[in-house]
Amino acid sequence: MDTLSLILLTTISPLACFIIAIIFLVQQPRAAQGLVLFGSAISLLSAIGLLVQGPVEPLRFLWFQSGAIQLQFGFILDGASLMFGVVVAFITACIMLYSVGYMAHDPGKTRYFALLSFFAWSMLSFVYAVDLLQSFIFWELVGLSSFFLIGFWFEKPEAAGAARKAFLMTRVGDVGLFIGILLILQLVSNFDIPSLLDPQTGLSTQVSPGILNAITLLIFIGIMGKSAQFPLHTWLPDAMEGPTPVSALLHSATMVAAGVFLMIRLHPLFMAAQDTALIVLSIATFTAILASTIAMVDTDIKKVLAYSSISQLGFMLMALAAGSLFAGVFHLITHAVFKALLFLCSGIYIHAYHTNSMAEIGRSGGRRLKATTLGLIIGGAALSGVPPLAGFWSKEEIFAQLGHNGFNIYMAGAFLAAFLTAYYTFRMIFLITKPDQAPASDHSHPEPLNMKAPVLILTLGAIVLGFFGSNIAQGLGLIPQHHSVILMISAVGVVILGILIAYFDYGRDNAPRTGFISKIAPLDTLFTNKWYIDDIYRVTIVAITHALSRILHWIENHVLDGNYDRFGLGILRTGAKSTRVQGGWMQLYLGWAIILLAVVALYLGLQ
């Protein structure tokens, strides 16, 4: 098949399924589910077909023209989009399959599957977009699908609130991105990504470094919102209110991945803007540490995983800002696999025991779910960076890049975050597999095959994916960093330290089952309260917005409208008063006539 039909099949088939399902199949949830799965399979196969064909020239079509602006739409088919396209289609397919079991008894099944399909369409279209504005459009649609899926159980006020928060916070970021994009349009009247990035004629050769820094920084604000970086990260943990498979999708290959992918897309621009790169590096490092500290005290399995996503996204952005496109892409892909795996495992636990608390899951006998627990351990070890699992290799690339470019402080930060990652991950594993009391009754829950199969497939992925690093680098046309042995040993050392402490705190027999951090009370309070960031927003930005709208509302009612009303009533009253002049009362008429005559006579007399 030719490239155009393949790319159309990849992107359009989920859209077609969405439209058909939402319009015709509301009453037939099983048909909708089958259709959506079928569409997702087609999409995956075509994406693989594209990858096999290898990179080709972008395809472009004229979208519209206004004044000097010419916009195109089309598809960019280079290494990054081909590989990540497959990852997106693959993870989506796994999660859809899993959802068949997870959402089996939900009354809104058609809506659920239709929205997943819509999500896949917007994310895939975003990944292959050739034009920056096209990217922005699908970027927004990715946000919209997240909004609907986070708020899928909209009857729960928490879910609706979380959806709103996600939409608004990413929207704040998007305003930055939007301004950045419009600035580009003003400067070059063109949005074509390959020509913007062209080293000879691209944007970085046409504008001054200051403006380039401004533009990239604005774009980064958008990335901060989408990829949940400090200070726009607080929506992501709340987004856990959605169904668990949705969290799996949101945290791995879509939504939050979109931010990182945008940075991958525009990597040359960020590399040309030195100041921005440094800012990105600082924020990403800080976020990686911040999120890990919260993950080490939270008790909710999904929240822990959510903070871990924030922290790992920080790692990816660190890699990209430090200059390694390969490390960023590699970690994005491996993380997509093992994070999806971890969420799917957590979903099985939640489905079986109806609790999000890790300790509760452990006490209910979580480890009896064999396949799930295997997935949890492999996925967790991959996340921590235990060799030779996927996360080890991709994190290694990040350390190598930081070391190579001499970013020593950031390297220290990365090591700290990696240590915390190993700690909180194994804390989670120990809490579930080594409960403090044996399960009361032995009622075992089956793990349905359609939920187990995706878990096992992804487990396999988390094991082997790390060995494909050189293939990924090749796909990007890059050479991986040379690994330094000392760095590797210290990275492994940090991980082992984290695991050991977690074992000491939670894993061994008679473990205290409290974290070491609880001995430092102020830090413990700070972390438990999530660094008070949400509270700060509540008393500042939210309060200010409310106050302003209250004031303007008062002005509308009392100043503007009030005065118009008074003006109108005033006229009415004057009218009412002046009617008395013509009241049909003869004496009054006579009186007026006499007065008037007197005045005239006086006037004439004075002449």
Added chain:
Amino acid sequence: MPLLSSILLTPVITLIILLLMPQKAVRGIRLICAFSGLLTCVLSLQLWMGYDPTSGGIQFEEIIPWVSAIGISYHLGVDGFGVILVMLNSIVYFTGVLTMWDLEDRVKEYFAFMVLLVIGVFGVFMSLDLFFFFFFYEIAVVPMYPLILIWGSGNRAYAGMKLMLFLLAGSALLFPGLLAIYHHAGLNTFDIIALSAHTFDPQFQIFVYPFIYIGFGVLAGLFPFHGWSPTGHVAAPSAVSMLHAGVLMKLGAFGILTVGIRLLPEGAAYWAPTFVVLAVIGIIYGAYVAMRQTDFKFVIGFSSVSHMGIVLLGLNLAVLGSVAATDALNGAVFQMFAHGIMTALFFSTAGYIYDKSHSKTIADFGGLGAQMPRAVSIFIVAGLCGAGLPGLASFWAELLVFLAALKTYPIAGVIVILGLVLTAVYILRVFNQAFFGAPNPKWENLKAQDMSGLHLIPRAILIAVLVIFGFVPRLMLDLINSTTVAFLGNF
């Protein structure tokens, strides 16, 4: 028969037939109106197809001298803007009739007034003669009063009166302005084309332009003269709100464009910076005030103030003659259309919910999404369009205007783009309070009354239009762009 006159005469003939029909023939009246609405849609589509964007300018001209002594003639013609707005009016007319299908109270009179309003609007969009322009303008405005007073709800006497007084005050500014233009030109003609060839003295332009701008601006929801519009929207019956916010407010913007900017370009340029400030205030102010409304329709009403601010901003940026003028005008006209369809959808759906529940108070609901999933989904689409979401028509309009604003006045540009967040805030507030959350048991009876069958048709049409232009903006932008280039070329 010439196309424009056919479009104009369709509702005229409908009105005559309606008046001749017996009061009782409710079904026949509805069918005739629906047919007439559909016919105008078809004819407008023919107009759209027939308009040649490559040559641009005014096409489909018809001239019949009327009162030669003072130079009044029946002169019709449309440029690309006119084509689009005629289309808008046809769509809103047709979907408006379908929206009011269940009306039982004085059906004949209701539709008669509504058709009269439609005639006026068509006339304005087609007239190239100042006299007829003003004549049709008043025809469009006046039926609002009985429509609100008789078929309205809530505080309708107050709302109707307020609306009427504001709009007549606007006309009171317009009338001397238009006469001054006629006399000052001294050409003894009301013909807009002939007048636009005349160069008015700059001092005169600067003096007269505010009369025209504010006079028409009142109808376009110009801050701070917008007070009538939310009040009026709320009190009016659904289809009237649709026509009112969807089309009538565009009359104001169209008037500013065709009379103000076309005839008095230097006056427009002189005042533009001031009016840019007012437009920006309107955009932000409308959004903030919308945040605190307790009534669905008031939220939509203030959102209209905010969204029409984008149109006014675009118009003012266009006359500044900057490099971004084309984008600004393209965006403004695109927004007129997109906002028209969007508010029509908004009011049509809010009206449906009101008809079934007899409540417009947001806090009365909660979890309505579980009870009326279809109606709520449709409202959400309109809301997302209001929030400028890509994939729906408004996005392109806002993109172009914001781009122009950023180029011409960067600070104003940044402020209005930040306004996007505010829009999302008030829209999501409605979603969360009324549609999401635990369903209110009070409305369990609404489950059986969700939109279905015939009720879905008008909303589906409006959504389709929003999505089509959201993904293929070229269909409209090609038309607008050629006209904009020609229009600005005359400066």
